[in-house]
Amino acid sequence: MLCDNCKEREAIINLTQVEHDSKVTLHLCEQCAQQKGVETGGAVMKSPLGNFLGALGKGAALVPAGTDGVRCPACGSSLRDFRDTGRLGCDGCYVAFDAHLRDLLRRLHGSSQHVGERYEAPGEAGAEPDPRSRLLELKAQLRRAVEGEDFELAAELRDRIRVLE
Amino acid sequence: MDLSLLPDGGMRWLDAAGPKSTIVLSTRIRLARNVRGIPFSQRAKDSDRTAVVERVSEAAASTEHLASAVAFHLDQMDRTERQLLHERHLVSKELAGLERESRPRAGAALLVQDQVGVMVNEEDHLRLHGMWSGFDLEDAYAAVESVDAELGRLVPFAFHPEFGYLTSCPTNAGTGLRASVLIHLPGLVLTKEINKVLQGLSQVGLTFRGLYGEGSEVVGNFFQLSNQTTLGKTEDELIDHLGKIVRQVVEYEEQARDVLLRTAPEEVEDKTWRAYGLLKHARRLSFEETMNLLSGVRLGVGLNLLPGPGVYTLNKLLIYTQPAHLAAMDGRSTGDRELPTVRAAFVRRLLEAEPS
Numbered sequence: 001m002l003c004d005n006c007k008e009r010e011a012i013i014n015l016t017q018v019e020h021d022s023k024v025t026l027h028l029c030e031q032c033a034q035q036k037g038v039e040t041g042g043a044v045m046k047s048p049l050g051n052f053l054g055a056l057g058k059g060a061a062l063v064p065a066g067t068d069g070v071r072c073p074a075c076g077s078s079l080r081d082f083r084d085t086g087r088l089g090c091d092g093c094y095v096a097f098d099a100h101l102r103d104l105l106r107r108l109h110g111s112s113q114h115v116g117e118r119y120e121a122p123g124e125a126g127a128e129p130d131p132r133s134r135l136l137e138l139k140a141q142l143r144r145a146v147e148g149e150d151f152e153l154a155a156e157l158r159d160r161i162r163v164l165e
Numbered sequence: 166m167d168l169s170l171l172p173d174g175g176m177r178w179l180d181a182a183g184p185k186s187t188i189v190l191s192t193r194i195r196l197a198r199n200v201r202g203i204p205f206s207q208r209a210k211d212s213d214r215t216a217v218v219e220r221v222s223e224a225a226a227s228t229e230h231l232a233s234a235v236a237f238h239l240d241q242m243d244r245t246e247r248q249l250l251h252e253r254h255l256v257s258k259e260l261a262g263l264e265r266e267s268r269p270r271a272g273a274a275l276l277v278q279d280q281v282g283v284m285v286n287e288e289d290h291l292r293l294h295g296m297w298s299g300f301d302l303e304d305a306y307a308a309v310e311s312v313d314a315e316l317g318r319l320v321p322f323a324f325h326p327e328f329g330y331l332t333s334c335p336t337n338a339g340t341g342l343r344a345s346v347l348i349h350l351p352g353l354v355l356t357k358e359i360n361k362v363l364q365g366l367s368q369v370g371l372t373f374r375g376l377y378g379e380g381s382e383v384v385g386n387f388f389q390l391s392n393q394t395t396l397g398k399t400e401d402e403l404i405d406h407l408g409k410i411v412r413q414v415v416e417y418e419e420q421a422r423d424v425l426l427r428t429a430p431e432e433v434e435d436k437t438w439r440a441y442g443l444l445k446h447a448r449r450l451s452f453e454e455t456m457n458l459l460s461g462v463r464l465g466v467g468l469n470l471l472p473g474p475g476v477y478t479l480n481k482l483l484i485y486t487q488p489a490h491l492a493a494m495d496g497r498s499t500g501d502r503e504l505p506t507v508r509a510a511f512v513r514r515l516l517e518a519e520p521s
Contacts, residue, residue, distance in 0.1 A: 075204045087288070089208040091201055091323035091331045094338075105328065105335055111397025114329025116340040121201060121321035 003029035072096040175277050181476035183299020187467040190347040194305040197332045197341035198291040201321040205333040214272030214286045224319035230312045234278035239269040248489035260287045281312050288333050302404050339396025344407050351386040351464045352421030385456030437465025445516050449505040455486045474519040
């Protein structure tokens with residue numbers, strides 16, 4: 001769809017305003033949106049998730065630079081694919097990109113810890129998930145965070161490990 | 166595919182039997198689930214999608230709640246039929262392949278039994294949904310949740326101890342729950358209080374959309390209110406929170422209607438009778454005009470300014486005046502330039518049949 005304002009460039013932003021009694025939606029390109037005072041957050045706005053983040057007023061970059069090459073071993077999609085489409089490739093991506101996703105989930109939802117219904121897949125042990133496996137997982141995350149020089153995350157993981165221990 | 170296979174056309178909620186149904190048309194619950202170990206829909210191959218639909222259909226057959234579900238294979242249906250399902254809120258535009266020149270992808274399917282449906286191979290492998298009449302979050306959630314529990318015992322869902330249910334888009338992760346109500350707010354629009362209410366919603370973690378959810382326009386003063394976040398709160402907390410806010414919005418709407426009746430009774434009465442008169446006598450009606458007139462009549466009925474028609478008829482008109490429904494009834498195509506004439510004739514016929 002072309003931009004409603006310049007009618008030249010591709011529209012990437014839907015700007016919805018309530019004027020008088022009716023809702024008006026303008027389809028705008030990045031440049032015209034910026035002229036109208038909309039914070040676009042650059043390339044982030046090109047993905048559906050970008051629109052969501054923009055709508056939340058948090059146009060921060062989804063994916064830190066320099067990590068585009070990391071690929072999910074299960075489905076082969078990269079963080080760049082995620083940034084372009086706003087969609088993950090498979091359930092394995094949540095493990096492969098967990099540090100980035102944890103950060104993103106916090107920005108989106110205010111938390112990354114699921115507290116709703118616990119699920120056990122058919123055939124799994126009927127007991128509560130073993131806290132030891134959780135601890136091992138956190139330690140693995142901590143190692144990855146330190147390797148990736150994400151010290152803020154590392155400090156937080158260390159705190160959580162201390163609580164569990 | 167014969168839509169008459171569906172009792173109530175898959176839309177029992179139209180009967181307006183639920184609580185507060187003059188203001189809240191319907192309550193919808195949706196749960197997003199994925200099958201463990203299979204690429205999410207966007208990355209899935211045709212063979213993956215076919216595997217998902219086969220697996221889910223097989224599992225559904227041995228459940229209580231989906232054993233006699235009607236299955237619609239969207240990739241084998243023509244466009245008008247797919248659009249009919251979309252107009253009934255049973256499938257998304259994306260799953261039905263209705264976006265511009267697109268086609269439904271392989272394995273795109275819908276299972277429906279009673280008031281619960283499962284979209285298969287949408288953005289997530291499974292989107293379980295239920296639509297209830299009026300303001301009824303508890304019953305709608307209980308029904309969808311029991312289908313979820315049954316299916317989850319037979320199909321391994323993707324679940325992570327920290328992130329919860331894993332979804333294609335991280336905005337749905339955790340509970341995968343989107344609870345929404347379709348609400349009619351003409352009082353707030355007419356008293357110009359609507360902006361304040363809508364702005365307030367985003368501050369309490371809710372969002373609003375048009376009649377058909379994400380990306381759809383607000384017409385006829387119908388708003389869809391729903392939770393914005395899905396992670397970090399329990400299902401009950403998310404539902405209670407939405408319920409609390411919706412009750413407040415309903416209260417504001419009732420107050421706004423009182424103000425209208427107190428300050429401009431003749432104008433409001435005139436507006437609703439004019440809307441009724443136009444619907445009863447117009448010879449050509451666009452969909453948008455129909456929605457706006459139905460809003461006026463609905464307000465009049467809610468305020469007892471109009472003797473009829475019943476809310477059931479008004480709900481039916483919302484669905485049956487859409488392009489695919491008119492086309493299917495009248496043997497035309499959805500792009501037909503005569504649709505406004507067909508629509509007006511249909512509206513007149515339905516209103517004439519109403520005792521008023």
